[in-house]
Amino acid sequence: MKPSKITILIVDDDSGHRGMLRTLLADWGFVPHEIESGEAAVSLCRERAFDLILMDVRMAGISGIEALKEIKAYNPAIPILIMTAYSNVETAVEAIKAGAYDYLTKPLDFDDLRLTLDRALDHAALRDENKALRQTLSASFDSGGIIGQSPAMHRLMDMLATIAPSEATIMVTGESGTGKELIARAVHANSPRRKGPYVAVNCAALTETLLESELFGHEKGAFTGADRRREGRFLAADKGTIFLDEIGEMPLSMQVKLLRVIQEREIQRVGGDQTIKVDVRIVAATNRDLLAEVEAGRFRQDLYYRLNVVALALPPLREREEDIPLLASHFLTGFAVKNGKRIKGFTPEAMDRLLKHQWPGNVRELENAVERAVVLARGEYVSERELPPALSGGAGEGRPEGGFANLTLEELERLAILDALEAAGGNKSEAARRLGITRKTMHAKLAKYGE
Incomplete structure (x- = not known):
């Protein structure tokens, strides 16, 4: 100097x-x-x-x-x-x-x-x-609902603010329920593509045939039931961002086709011969150790390196305890309004239970636990009695004051769904299985309750 x-x-x-x-x-x-x-x-x-x-x-x-x-x-x-x-x-x-x-x-x-x-x-x-650069980036950065003040989240947000304006492909890793799609949305919202479409695809929710059609589209008559041409998600995301969630669940045969799309920047509809150019930024996410999947032969090494240009690792909730009160209060405010209740906050005992819990289902589990507590709460404060049994120390303590007879059938149904989601660590397919309903019915119920 x-x-x-x-x-x-x-x-x-x-x-x-x-x-x-x-x-x-x-x-x-x-x-x-x-x-x-x-x-x-x-x-x-x-x-x-x-x-x-x-x-x-x-x-x-x-x-x-x-x-x-x-x-x-x-x-x-x-x-x-x-x-x-x-x-x-x-x-x-x-x-x-x-x-x-x-x-x-x-x-x-x-x-x-x-x-x-x-x-x-x-x-x-x-x-x-x-x-100064971080402050400038932070001032203009749209957090997209990401909440956290822990050192780990500050580092993550700094990284996000730096890489979002680029065109780099991003791999978001983290346990289930940590909020990987929020990160993908924040990347899109702070990129030059923000005015373009944002399209999300859950790669684990579809069979191989349906996934190919969903991603790349299909021609009329390409398979039984294909009564018209369909544009795929990649074309729908043209000039924007596509979020490929649970990329580790993608079959190897589909991985080959995705790799070609990334390399050539073009797609081909199922049953079609024409190649179509697409301009899409890819954000992928997984809760798996993809390097271990590569070594096991379940994930292509070349695709891994194509997707993992920039890696963002989301810390589990148990590693950012400082964020639990912030997140819990945020969820409580939203669910209180949604359920027409005047709830001011948590009792000290309830907050102590929230802080001591390990949260294997991460932020999604916390959200479900708070919604359940709001549904059950009868006073101005959520007490430990309204928290899920896993937090309250026993199934009997999870009953609302006066018993379940005070709840409407709709409240009981919502409570059952929330409990099943919590027990399944936020996995909707597993929660549906435990409830004895189809995944489609589960999605319909969640949509009904605004989930």
């Missing part, structure tokens, strides 16, 4: 050493300031900003490391270089652990000092540029 009104604070109780550094720094084009004690440095740094601090370790009063800790406590961004005549590993380790950028020994090597100064200032400038 070239000196240009860069201010450096020299902290040293040796006036001769301070004077030498002041002259040297001024000759290099920096703006030096000097002070004789750690206490004075801490006080001065609260009043004005410096670009860098050169601080001696041994001084009268508080030590340089103690002063460093106090300054870093309220201004962690400022680079601090520690100087000492006592060159030992313990002091170096303590200084670095306390937040020092680097460690210099007296008598100072001027060439080494200059290189270290430039490196520290360049590092600080790059950090500030990245911070």
